[in-house]
Amino acid sequence: xxxxxxxxxxxxxxxxxxxxxxxxxxxxxxxxxxxxxxxxxxxxxxxxxxxxxxxxxxxxxxxxxxxxxxxxxxxxxxxxxxxxxxxxxxxxxxxxxxxxxxxxxxxxxxxxxxxxxxxxxxxxxxxxxxxxxxxxxxxxxxxxxxxxxxxxxxxxxxxxxxxxxxxxxxxxxxxxxxxxxxxxxxxxxxxxxxxxxxxxxxxx
Numbered sequence: 695x696x697x698x699x700x701x702x703x704x705x706x707x708x709x710x711x712x713x714x715x716x717x718x719x720x721x722x723x724x725x726x727x728x729x730x731x732x733x734x735x736x737x738x739x740x741x742x743x744x745x746x747x748x749x750x751x752x753x754x755x756x757x758x759x760x761x762x763x764x765x766x767x768x769x770x771x772x773x774x775x776x777x778x779x780x781x782x783x784x785x786x787x788x789x790x791x792x793x794x795x796x797x798x799x800x801x802x803x804x805x806x807x808x809x810x811x812x813x814x815x816x817x818x819x820x821x822x823x824x825x826x827x828x829x830x831x832x833x834x835x836x837x838x839x840x841x842x843x844x845x846x847x848x849x850x851x852x853x854x855x856x857x858x859x860x861x862x863x864x865x866x867x868x869x870x871x872x873x874x875x876x877x878x879x880x881x882x883x884x885x886x887x888x889x890x891x892x893x894x895x896x897x898x
Contacts, residue, residue: 695768695769695815695816695894696759696762696763696768696769696771696812696814696815696816697714697720697768697769697770697771697814697815697816697817697818697890697894698770698771698773698774698814698816698817698818699711699714699770699771699772699773699818699819699820700773700774700776700777700817700818700819700820700854700858701773701819701820701821701822701854701871702820702822702827702847702850702851702854703827703831703847703850704822704826704827704828704829704830704831704847705820705821705822705827705830705871706820706822706830706871706876707725707772707773707820708724708725708772709876709877710818710820710876710886711724711770711771711772713876713877713883714770714886714887714890715770717883717887718768718770720767720768720769720770721765721767721768721769721770722769722770722771722772723758723761723762723769723770723771723772724772725772725773726750726751726754730747730750730751730754731750732746732747732750733747735747740786740789740791741790741791741792744786744791744792744796745792745793745796745799745800748778748782748783748786748792748800749800749803751778751782752775752778752779752800752803752804752807755773755774755775755778756775756807756811758771758775759771759775759811760810760811763811763812771814774814774817775804775807775808775811776808776813776857776863777854777857778804779800779801779804779808780853780857781850781853781854781857782850783797783800783801783804784797784853785846785849785850785853788849789846789849813863813864814864815864815865816864816865816866816867816890816893816894817861817863817864817865817866817867818867818869818890819854819858819866819867819868819869820869820871821854821855821858821868821869821870821871822851822871822872823851823872824844824847824848824851826871826872827847827851828844828847865893865896867889867890867893869886869889874886
């Protein structure tokens with residue numbers, strides 16, 4: 695079974711992925727952040743490195759999905775291949791940070807790759823307000839994220855909502871995270887676990 699967590703930068707995907715993997719004894723597949731050779735360069739010069747970064751993520755996530763399906767295990771994945779294609783790449787293009795020819799090249803590659811994969815059995819979307827995202831990003835203190843602009847986060851949030859509102863590829867669970875502290879408050883994590891259990895039971 696393939697479960698995936700989607701959400702904007704700072705929504706809590708990686709943390710929740712780890713907590714749920716531990717609770718359910720699932721295998722966790724994380725987003726390739728620490729070893730990504732383009733991330734620092736991208737935040738320093740988005741226009742120069744946007745296409746390179748998105749192609750790197752597309753390749754990395756495509757390999758992840760293939761590995762997940764071939765593993766025969768229940769895997770929880772931190773961010774999906776769809777978020778790059780429907781949120782991050784279009785956003786960069788609209789902001790003038792990815793040229794049209796690069797964006798069309800990217801889209802063509804995604805369409806080909808997506809024809810070879812299946813969507814997650816369950817998609818968990820962490821919905822967060824922009825102020826909450828900013829607070830979370832500041833609290834984790836990643837140096838390369840210091841230059842992320844509020845308008846960039848807001849634009850991403852709008853695209854997330856549009857994508858989720860039209861998502862029809864499989865089961866979807868939306869969790870409002872603004873008023874949850876699933877790290878330090880056990881009942882908040884329990885609330886999420888209960889919701890996931892209800893969805894998973896419906897998969898069989």
